[in-house]
Amino acid sequence: MAEAPLLELAGSEASLHDAEAFARSVVQDCRPVVIRGLGKNLPATAAARPSPRAALDYLLQFDHGRRPQVFQGHPDNSGRYFYVDDLSGFNFTRTELDLAEAFQRMLAHADDPSLPTTYIGSLVAPAYLPGFADANRIAIVPPSVEPRLWIGNRSTAAAHYDAYENLACVIAGERTFTLYPPDAIGDLYIGPIDNTMAGQPASLAAGNPDLARYPRFQQASARAITVNLQQGDALFLPKLWWHQVEAKAPVNVMLNYWWDATATGPDAPSLSMLHAMIAIAERPEAERMAFRAFFDHYVFRSEGHPLAHLPEDKRGVLGNLKANYGQIRAMLVRALRGS
Structure with missing residues (x-):
């Protein structure tokens, strides 16, 4: 069954006035939301309207000479940055270039598609373009969060x-996001977690599916949600939602922010999962199922607080996890150190 259509908001909605209101009205639902026109009044968006060159020239105003890592792909790849067939490497090269030179290559490919494609991903704006963040702030993002830029030719x-x-x-060009919910993971045929293109493991099936090799992908495809974003439009994605991202114009610029909106401390859930893998994943099935019951009881809490039958003052460190965070973390650190 296909997923329900996404909620769409206009950039003028009251819930988009500040980060606290956005957290209460949107983030807590853990569902993707399209926000039309959220960035239409940003200086970067206004500067980009005349042409791709104007979009890149605006960014170069903030350049202070730091050279980012740049991906370059053969034109035959149609901008799909991916593994080679046997997963032994990638179908693109990485190099460091001045921003001005990288941008010139993007413009050259836009005029002549027979030239290699060029792509810069996850460019931390304060590090590479100081001043950009202050000039292009989005109110619904906590002010401490650093913006990043994704700049390049047509790409997937x-x-x-x-x-x-x-x-x-979207600052310039257009983007198409294809979304899959977190529980589609088993139908997406995920690649290795330690040999990735840009840090996160990726689906081997989505985007160019071979159903003979990846038959379960049909189930994921039936649940896919497609979102088209034009200049100024935005998409909010909760953590763990799978997304394929296609940049559709000859030259594209996207602004993004990452932050953990629901964290109670510095520990990342993904690290807990990695530790659980080495501690539990290859034990006998019956033992894994026993630990699953304990995880369901203590962590996922489908039946409420695990010590609800006790008075609050008798629940020990589990009585208030936020208040006892430091104590529990210290217990864990001592155990991992063997002390």
Whole structure:
């Protein structure tokens, strides 16, 4: 069954006035939301309207000479940055270039598609373009969160997830997101977690499916949600939602923010999962199922607080996890150190 259509908001909605209101009205639902026109009044968006060159020239105003890593792909790849067939490497090269040179290559490919494609991903704006963040602030994002930029020719980023909340806003060009819910993971045929294109594991099936090789992908495909974003439009994605991202114009610029909107401390759930893998994943099935019952009881809490039958003052460190966070973390650190 296909997923329900996404909620769409206009950029003028009251829930989009500040980060606290956005957290209460949107983030807590853990569902993707399209926000039309959220970034239409940003200076970067206004500067980009005349032409791709104008979009890139605006960014170069903030350039202070730091050279980012740049992906370059053969024209035959049609901008799909991915593995080679046997997963031994990738179908693109990485190099460091001045921003001005990288941008010139993007413009050259836009005029002549026989030239290699060029792509810069996850460019931390304060590090590479100081001043950009202050000039292009989005009110619904906590002010401490650093913006990143994704700049390049037509491209496809393979379906992957982020371990953080993600707000993505189109500055120039257009983007198409294909979304899959977190529980589609088993139908997406995920690649290795330690040999990735840009940090996160990616689906091997989405984007170019071979149903003979990946038959379960049909189930994921039936649940896919397609979102088209024009200049100024934004998409909010909760953590763990799978998303393939296609940049559709000859030159594209996207602004995004990542932050953990529901964290109670510095520990990342994904690290807990990695530790659970090495501690539990290859034990006998009956033992794994026993630990699953304990995880369901203590962590996922489908039946409420695990010590609800006790008075609150008798629940020990589990009585208030936020208040006892430091104590529990210290217990864990001592145990991992063997002390």
